[in-house]
Amino acid sequence: MKMAVLLLAYGGPDSLADIPAYLLDIRGGRATPQDLLDEICHRYAAIGGFSPLLHITQSAAAQLQARLGLPVYVGMRHWTPWIKDTVAQMAADGVERAAVICMAPHYSSLSIGAYRRKLDEALAQLARPIDISFVESWHTQPDYLEAVAANVRAALARYAPEERDEVLVVFTAHSLPEFILQRGEPYDRQLRETAQLLADRLALPADRWTFSYQSAAKTGVPWLGPQIEEYIVELAQAGRHKLVVAPIGFIADHVEVLYDIDIGVQQIARQYGVRVERPPMLNDSPAMVTILAALAEQALQPAIARG
Incomplete structure (x- = not known):
């Protein structure tokens, strides 16, 4: 065969x-x-x-x-x-x-x-x-979890040792229309499970990590949130100025990573005095x-x- x-x-x-x-x-x-x-x-x-x-x-x-x-x-x-x-x-x-x-x-x-x-x-x-x-x-494949966790560790290491306890890790994924929740689809649940498993591997306490969506389209219907562009502002206003933004819903360098995070989110972060580090994607x-x-x-x- x-x-x-x-x-x-x-x-x-x-x-x-x-x-x-x-x-x-x-x-x-x-x-x-x-x-x-x-x-x-x-x-x-x-x-x-x-x-x-x-x-x-x-x-x-x-x-x-x-x-x-x-x-x-x-x-x-x-x-x-x-x-x-x-x-x-x-x-x-x-x-x-x-x-x-x-x-x-x-x-x-x-x-x-x-x-x-x-x-x-x-x-x-x-x-x-x-x-x-x-x-x-x-989304729970052990090699995937370990590889993403290793990349997040590398991003955390860009901060000085004395700063790391102040760094908040924000796991992100592409938003989808909210109606998938009414359909009972597992997308949101799977993403949050991945985020929790990564936090466990990274030994991050509950106040050191969170989850956000990104890259919502303007279609006239509600999309899953919070959206990272708005969430960055809320975090800054709450005094969180050191972030690692880790797109766990993406494997490779999509435009949603290279533009939405590396350009769009970074512009907003600079306006509010927030430092954002992004782990490398798994790519090839x-x-x-x-x-x-x-x-x-x-x-x-x-x-x-x-x-």
């Missing part, structure tokens, strides 16, 4: 010229208002004019392939290489069974569920099915490859055992 791994990520523009078509796909074919287009172009221009997500994911995939000795493919939800094209290539290569891992640890129907729907649409087009083991969430690090290898091996274990 020919086995493989498929890594799924959000996708991002390769250049500023790609942004109109990229947004058109995200918005399901609806035209993008000019002010929104201008704002998104501004944000990508500020981080270098493109998204590094594809390069990061392909680098992780190449390292994972070398680690596992299995082919590893990459599919993007909103840009090339499209999930449907990657799945078609897998079928052409004779793949019979695949572990599918989304490059996001926490489940929501709006995030991981959307990847699954795109995958199912692609699989439905195949003449011969591929047996799929889909990893729905991995050896630690990330270890996480992906463990997830893939677990997903494929029955097939590996059968030989």
Whole structure:
């Protein structure tokens, strides 16, 4: 049986010229208002004019392939290489069974569920099915927790030893519409569980860490909060001027990290006399490859055992 791994990520523009078509796909074919287009172009221009997500994911995939000795493919939800094209290539290569891992640890129907729907649409087009083991969430995976905790420790170490007891760690994740709570989805619960487990590993008492959302879209419906941009101001007014902001809902250097945190949040923090340090993302690090290898091996274990 020919086995493989498929890594799924959000996708991002390769250049500023790609942004109109990229947004058109995200918005399901609806035209993008000019002010929104201008704002998104501004944000990508500020981080270098493109998204590094594809390069990061392909680098992780190449390292994972070398680690596992299995082919590893990459599919993007909103840009090339499209999930449907990657799945078609897998079928052409004779793949019979695949572990599918989304490059996001926490489940929501709006995030991981959307990847699954795109995958199912692609699989439905195949003449011969591929047996799929889909990893729905991995927010408590031990290697993931240890790798994020190590990066948070490194960020805390940028403060002088005598300052560290005053530093507040703020774990963040991408906000989603509040209606997911009414649906009973586990996204918020999983994020808070991850944050608590990280705090435990870091031996942070309750007054040394907190949780916030970030990067909410303006859609006319309420989104999960608090929002980090407002929360920074509240913390400053409460006398918390030393922060580590750790985006635990992201694995790689998305625009939500490189712009929303590194530029947007930092601008607000400076206005209020707040120092913000951000841990590095896992990206294509050896630690990330270890996480992906463990997830893939677990997903494929029955097939590996059968030989």
